[in-house]
Amino acid sequence: MMEEQQTMEAVLLDRYVRFVDEVSEIIAERGGSPPSLTMESILQGIPENLSWQEREAAVQRTMEEAMSRYREEIEAPAEAILRERKASRPSAVKKIPVAFGGNDAALYREALDGIEPEYPQLVGPPGITSMVLRVSWSRASALRSFPPIAFVSSVHHNILVLYVGDYRPGFSSRGFYLVYDAMANSVAMVPRLPTRCVTMFSHCGMGSGVTVLRYGRSQYLLAELLLRKEDHGLTSNKATLFRWWSSEASGWVQTEVVLPLPCEPDEHTSEVNYSFYVDTFFAIGNTCLCWADLLEGMLVCYVLADCPKFRFVPLPEGCSKLDPCQHRGLPDQYRSMSCVERGDDQIITFVSMDGYGQGRHISNVELTTWTLKNPSDLKAKWTKGTASFRIRDLWSDRFYKENLLLGQLTPTFPVLSTTGFSWWMTLRWMF
Structure with missing residues (x-):
């Protein structure tokens, strides 16, 4: 969840981020690839009366020539147009340089210069807001070999941290960390963990990712x-x-x-x-x-x-636990936890669908909330919420039956607000 102070109190953010290639956009504006550079037209020019060795060599040579033509006639003009547009319309996103050392310093600077976060449309809950990364890296850049993958790992107030590429600590995959400040509309790039400090043989993950704290x-x-x-x-x-x-x-x-x-x-x-x-x-x-x-x-x-x-x-005493003989499965399918700030107090909220996946009929599964005030206090204790309800109470609710017309859907994956004591859940059909 991300807080947007200038537009709305909070939004639900899709953690998976889509890439938009600005060079490809301009190529499409100019009509795309000409017919002479399509795969079909390229292969048609190869004689039929060749041995398979000769044909393979001809295909390889023809493809290289076509790629060279595509680079010269299509990509290069599109990149020139993009450079002109960037020069005449400077980016509204502030790029925060970070001191890098080593062989990757120039690559990180190039990556930062050619990347911009964007929100095509901000929507309030329960709608989902998606983030887009617009990239303008040159087609000749080594960055083009990066998998076009980005994932929002953590958010705190206006600060988001993403994995870009398929990089994860301990693996030699390509990528880096990207930090976006939604309030300042700025972006910074952080290098990977040093490979001399962590490898797949020295460490392993705990299921988490990189976490951010705004202080x-x-x-x-x-x-x-x-x-x-x-x-x-x-x-x-x-x-x-x-x-x-x-x-x-x-x-x-x-x-x-x-x-x-x-x-x-x-x-x-x-x-x-x-x-x-x-x-x-x-x-x-x-x-x-x-x-x-x-x-x-x-x-x-x-x-x-x-x-x-x-x-x-x-966890709170009396909170239903998983049978030790069962696999842990996906606890976030029926439980969630977050922190809400109230003045100087920090309050952990824990919600659990007690009985879910433990043999109880779904209509009798009970949604219970617990709170823990100021968890850094050694004397802090969990307090059970005074109100709880069973799934059948949701199904029998008048508004649910007469306005939503959804039938007996099962709530799953509770999402807790970080700005108030409210929550959202997805609904799915029971088969």
């Missing part, structure tokens, strides 16, 4: 929390917290931490099995981050400290 009007901190792998390949409660401060140029800061994870002894060995998988993560106020397992509890950390410490907060 000033436009100052932010990015955090990646990765579990360390033991020598025998198993994971432990030892982890590495990587942090990036927008206000500093020191790069990623690496801190080794021990996580207070819930655990159980293995029945057959002396090993300890740690049970924690991050289903959702979010900021608490302007000082803390939270990583939540919707079946176990949450890790809370004051991430601005030089030596950050983690605290585990279990």
Whole structure:
């Protein structure tokens, strides 16, 4: 969810981001590719009375000639037109340069110059707002080999952080982090975690992604929390917290931490099995981050400290738990958690569809809410909401039956507001 202070209080944001190639747009404006450069016309010019070796060589040679013509006659003029337009109409998006070192410095600068976030249309909940990345990179640029993939990993107030490309920590895939400030309409690029610090053999993910915390009007901190792998390949409660401060140029800061994870002894060995998988993560106020397992509890950390410490907060007592013999599945299908700020107070809201997927008929599944005020306080305790309802109450509601005319749809994937105590759910048919 992203807050838009200037237009509306909040929007529901699609996490998957579409790419728009501005060079391709201009090529389409000019009529696209001429018939002489279509695949069919290219192959028609190859004689039929050739051996297969000769034909393969002819196809390869003809394709190279056609690509060269396409580059010269179609792409180059389109890029020239785009450069003229950019020069006469400067971008409204402010590009925030970040000091980069190493061999990728020039590539990151080129990437930043040629990328602009855009919202074609902002809509209020329950409508979904989609983000678009417009790119104007040259067709000869190495950036064109990047997969046109972007994903919104985390949002805090007006700050969004995205993965661009198929990059994820520990893998050698191509990509980078992109940070967009919706209030300032500015964009910055952050490099990947150093490969010397994290590999697929040294660390593994916890189910989360990069998290953002806004601690000033436009100052932010990015955090990646990765579990360390033991020598025998198993994971432990030892982890590495990587942090990036927008206000500093020191790069990623690496801190080794021990996580207070819930655990159980293995029945057959002396090993300890740690049970924690991050289903959702979010900021608490302007000082803390939270990583939540919707079946176990949450890790809370004051991430601005030089030596950050983690605290585990279990789920509310009496909250229905998954049968240990069952696979954990997708808890966010029937549970959700977020933080709401009320003045100086931060209030964690947890919503659960108790009984969902646990043998109870869907009409008897009960939606219950819990709140935890100021979770950084060691004495804070969960408070159960006074109001709850069963799914059958929704189906029998007069407005639902007479106005929505949806029939007996099952609510799933609850989404909690970060600006108030409200929530939305998707509805699907039961088969």
